[in-house]
Amino acid sequence: MSTKFGYVTIIGKPNAGKSTLMNSLLGAKLSIISPKPQTTRKRVLGIVTEGDTQVVFLDTPGIVKPKYELHRSMMEIVEQSLDDADVILALVDASDQRTFATEQIPFLEQYCRDAGKPSYLLINKMDTLFNKAVVLPTIQKVLDEGFFKDYRAISALKGMFTNEILPMIMASLPEEEFHYDIDVLSTQPQRFFVSEIIREVVFHQYKEEIPYSTEVQIVEFTERENGKWHIHAELIVERDSQKAIIIGAKGAKIKYLGEKARTLIEEHLEQKIYLELFVKVRGDWRDNKGALNSFGYSSIDM
Numbered sequence: 001m002s003t004k005f006g007y008v009t010i011i012g013k014p015n016a017g018k019s020t021l022m023n024s025l026l027g028a029k030l031s032i033i034s035p036k037p038q039t040t041r042k043r044v045l046g047i048v049t050e051g052d053t054q055v056v057f058l059d060t061p062g063i064v065k066p067k068y069e070l071h072r073s074m075m076e077i078v079e080q081s082l083d084d085a086d087v088i089l090a091l092v093d094a095s096d097q098r099t100f101a102t103e104q105i106p107f108l109e110q111y112c113r114d115a116g117k118p119s120y121l122l123i124n125k126m127d128t129l130f131n132k133a134v135v136l137p138t139i140q141k142v143l144d145e146g147f148f149k150d151y152r153a154i155s156a157l158k159g160m161f162t163n164e165i166l167p168m169i170m171a172s173l174p175e176e177e178f179h180y181d182i183d184v185l186s187t188q189p190q191r192f193f194v195s196e197i198i199r200e201v202v203f204h205q206y207k208e209e210i211p212y213s214t215e216v217q218i219v220e221f222t223e224r225e226n227g228k229w230h231i232h233a234e235l236i237v238e239r240d241s242q243k244a245i246i247i248g249a250k251g252a253k254i255k256y257l258g259e260k261a262r263t264l265i266e267e268h269l270e271q272k273i274y275l276e277l278f279v280k281v282r283g284d285w286r287d288n289k290g291a292l293n294s295f296g297y298s299s300i301d302m
């Protein structure tokens, strides 16, 4: 039997729904999601095996014009993931009617052209459109231009037409042996997913610049045969005032954060845990290459 195997990179502007799509394709929650843009900062790798096809999806940070070193690292992750791709999925947000046809599609098309890989267009958030036919002229134009190999209008959130994506890209996947056992969902370590879950709760619980100024590092991750695993995480912020906001009056905010994160981590690990959170200040870490390296922004998991 001949098998197919390939890397499929999902790109798009922040908040387009890349991580929601990734999770929908996997049928599992690996990537964190929030209503705020720039939630994903590192790439997330998820493996789907169906019949004689194995695909490694790469969820990437939303493409931004860099304002900080952190953004530059995020954009390097996008570039690396485009280099690694056999196929590119360019995801646009149709709920942003003003930009989706005139700005988002040409912008992503340029990335796909530069990468020189078979590329497919996905028009997301179709559930938000009362009149779905408004996307038809855009689709016609894209088809006429003939750069994208194919397209689907989908809702990653509702799972609308997402099951057509794998069959659509099949022809562009190389004939190759599987790289992973069929039950492997990711190759990234559990401590990465744990730090992401904590970051997700921060994105949901805090406002304004706090989620953007917060990084999470797992400093202890001890598995125990009998009993709760011990996880010790540091939340790194940029200023003392942010530390005070994270902690809240009498520690109420961080207690709430810890409880919420612990529940989600226990669901993810299917394991009871003891979670300790500490807050540290590292001034302007977003613009500090040394800090970013120590937070793992210079190496990419494969």
Ligand SMILES: Nc1nc2c(ncn2[C@@H]2O[C@H](COP(=O)(O)OP(=O)(O)OP(=O)(O)O)[C@@H](O)[C@H]2O)c(=O)[nH]1
Binding pocket: 012, 013, 014, 015, 016, 017, 018, 019, 020, 021, 032, 033, 034, 035, 036, 037, 038, 039, 040, 041, 060, 061, 062, 063, 124, 125, 126, 127, 128, 154, 155, 156, 157, 158
């Ligand atoms: N209505 C609707 N909302 C969606 C859909 N897909 C994603 N969303 C929402 O859009 C927001 C952003 O989703 P994410 O999956 O985090 O987007 P992303 O592209 O990964 O964003 P970044 O990681 O910030 O680049 C969340 O509130 C999602 O629930 C969709 O198909 N329909």
Ligand SMILES: [Mg+2]
Binding pocket: 018, 019, 020, 031, 032, 033, 039, 040, 060, 061, 062
């Ligand atoms: Mg994301």
